[in-house]
Amino acid sequence: MIKYFSGIVAVFLGMTAWAQDVSLDLQKVPVTTEAERARVWENMSKATAVSFATSSRRFQKELPPAIVQQDTWAVKAWKNEKVHTQVLTWSKQELSGVTVTVSDLKDQKGNTIEKKHITTGFLEYVLTDEFRDGCGYRKSADFDSSYVADRINTDVASVAVAARTTQPLWLSIRVPEQAAAGRYTGTVTVHAGRKFVLQVVLTVLDKTLPSPADWKFHLDFWQHPAAVARVHRVPLWSKEHFDLMRKYYTLLANAGQKVITASVVEEPWGHQTYDDYPGLIRWTRRQDGQWKFDYSLFDRYIEFVMSCGIKQRINCYSMVPWKIAFPYYDEGLKKEVVFTEAIGTPAYNAFWGTMLKDFTLHLKQKGWFEITTIAMDERPMEAMQSVIALLKTIDPAWKISLAGSWHPEIEKDIFDYCVASKWTFPDKVLNERKQQGKISTWYTCCTEKYPNMFTFSPPDESVWMGWYTAATRMDGFLRWAYNSWPKDPLNDSRFTAWPAGDTYFVYPGPFSSIRMEKIIEGIQDFEKISMLREQYKNQPGKLQRLEAALSNFRIEKLAQYSAEETLGKVKNRLNE
Numbered sequence: 001m002i003k004y005f006s007g008i009v010a011v012f013l014g015m016t017a018w019a020q021d022v023s024l025d026l027q028k029v030p031v032t033t034e035a036e037r038a039r040v041w042e043n044m045s046k047a048t049a050v051s052f053a054t055s056s057r058r059f060q061k062e063l064p065p066a067i068v069q070q071d072t073w074a075v076k077a078w079k080n081e082k083v084h085t086q087v088l089t090w091s092k093q094e095l096s097g098v099t100v101t102v103s104d105l106k107d108q109k110g111n112t113i114e115k116k117h118i119t120t121g122f123l124e125y126v127l128t129d130e131f132r133d134g135c136g137y138r139k140s141a142d143f144d145s146s147y148v149a150d151r152i153n154t155d156v157a158s159v160a161v162a163a164r165t166t167q168p169l170w171l172s173i174r175v176p177e178q179a180a181a182g183r184y185t186g187t188v189t190v191h192a193g194r195k196f197v198l199q200v201v202l203t204v205l206d207k208t209l210p211s212p213a214d215w216k217f218h219l220d221f222w223q224h225p226a227a228v229a230r231v232h233r234v235p236l237w238s239k240e241h242f243d244l245m246r247k248y249y250t251l252l253a254n255a256g257q258k259v260i261t262a263s264v265v266e267e268p269w270g271h272q273t274y275d276d277y278p279g280l281i282r283w284t285r286r287q288d289g290q291w292k293f294d295y296s297l298f299d300r301y302i303e304f305v306m307s308c309g310i311k312q313r314i315n316c317y318s319m320v321p322w323k324i325a326f327p328y329y330d331e332g333l334k335k336e337v338v339f340t341e342a343i344g345t346p347a348y349n350a351f352w353g354t355m356l357k358d359f360t361l362h363l364k365q366k367g368w369f370e371i372t373t374i375a376m377d378e379r380p381m382e383a384m385q386s387v388i389a390l391l392k393t394i395d396p397a398w399k400i401s402l403a404g405s406w407h408p409e410i411e412k413d414i415f416d417y418c419v420a421s422k423w424t425f426p427d428k429v430l431n432e433r434k435q436q437g438k439i440s441t442w443y444t445c446c447t448e449k450y451p452n453m454f455t456f457s458p459p460d461e462s463v464w465m466g467w468y469t470a471a472t473r474m475d476g477f478l479r480w481a482y483n484s485w486p487k488d489p490l491n492d493s494r495f496t497a498w499p500a501g502d503t504y505f506v507y508p509g510p511f512s513s514i515r516m517e518k519i520i521e522g523i524q525d526f527e528k529i530s531m532l533r534e535q536y537k538n539q540p541g542k543l544q545r546l547e548a549a550l551s552n553f554r555i556e557k558l559a560q561y562s563a564e565e566t567l568g569k570v571k572n573r574l575n576e
Contacts, residue, residue: 023458024450041092041164042092047093047193048089048095050089050190051069051087052072052086052088052198054067054085055459055517056459056460062164065090065166071198071199072199072201073198074201075203076203077175077205078175078205078207079208080208081174081175081524082173087169087190089167090165091161091163094161095160095192095193096160098160098191099190100190100191102200105186105202106185107184111179113186117173117174118173119154120169120171121154121511122152123149124150124152126455126490127494128145128147130145130456134448140494148456150455150493150513150514151507153509154511154512155509161192173200177211181206184203184204185201205575209524212254213253213256215527216475216526216527217469217475217476218477219257220258220313220315220418221479222481223248223249224261224273227485228241232244236278237297242304246308252482252506253308258476259312260302260306265318266279269377270321272497273481273484274486274487274503281293281295281359282297283355291355291358293362313371314371315416320343320387370397374398375400376400376401378402400414405419406419408429415439416438417441418478419443420447421555422555424474425472440474441475442469442478444465445479451464451555456500457515460564461558462521463518463522464563464566466523467529467570468554469522479505481505482504490507501515528574529574533546
């Protein structure tokens, strides 16, 4: 069932007294009839309107927005920061060729931020569904569905707007690192039947964010190379495939991504996605019983991703897949064979021990051993302990990554430990891990109704995550799927398993999304908080005020206060 989301009745912000669960309510779709929508449009005083609007909400096509019209966007930013807003055009009549142009931004001293640092993209709509049962296979017909704005199309210069339609546009300014501090002004001009001129007032503060490659936030969005080949209809691992992947991986590097997702076996997650997840290493058992490992594709892929700017960590999946099934080619049998012996058995240890010895030597020859981990998802404790023990017999210096529950029994063995959102690290343990240079992060998946990054999640929950990471003093955030697209990702974000949007955050193109831009905003806030904590060490009053703001970021509070409401009370403290 497709529902229409009313921009009039869905203004939940501030109405917390009667709401049982504010953040969950914001995901739901109040129903409006065609007659109700028609009455709202007829009550418009003008045929066409244009306004700035918050980036914290999605606005629906079928109704005029319930906002106070704004013809000026006043915003503060650090140097090297990206800030954004929305520009809405809505009309009772059909509009053809709606365009948006921007000017340079100038201050009174003659300094200029050129318009090349300003990007605009019309927002496009995709089908979403609802959280309801969270994880588990689902049929779209069993869940309420609706259209939501998410994809940011920067390739379209103009759009036609149908009668009785709202068309949002995403506008971003990336402040140059060399920009002079000061007050800059400029214009946004919208041609929609007639000309609308809006004003931009940007105050650049005398503070500078590091470049994304130098951000401290440890971002780990798992990449899916085969999905890129499928949607663009090019051969897997062809030159065309690598050329296309570069665009996606550069976009991810510009969000501060630190980790390369490397599959050392076929289907490390048991083909849970729409597309295959092929391995990067060719395993062959020769006729004499010896093993041969072909790393040529692995090396090519790792070197390629590093050339895109993602080079801090290589996480290899997985010795502990969801299903124990490791295919290899047997020269004696002249066919592919699947190894299925259980973890911890002598056969398993022999199978992996041979490979790990060879792989360790290869990584050291390439100079990658120190930045490589063997990565695991949550598995039975006995299995995880067995794999850890095996790795230590190969080389005690092997690093291990784990995304799962909190396990004090194996914590000291885990270099890159990512816990589910219901867990946090004990203070003493977290401090020790920081002193040892270990990575401590958290993740969400289909389990959490909030905070999350589904296509129906309130946009500011992605920003909230950056603040929560800072509040808990963890190092970063993991999400299992950067681009594991469903069948038709440009139009339908739903999947046969898990809530809509769970499997991707960028669109084929590549095009960014509201969700992707908002997580970047949250990461930038994390970087600001880290810098201000250092700056305020000798200013206890300011530090206390900052920590008091961070104390609001607890997951259970989202039941009472939306991410937008919480952030609205504290965001300005980063720009004082």
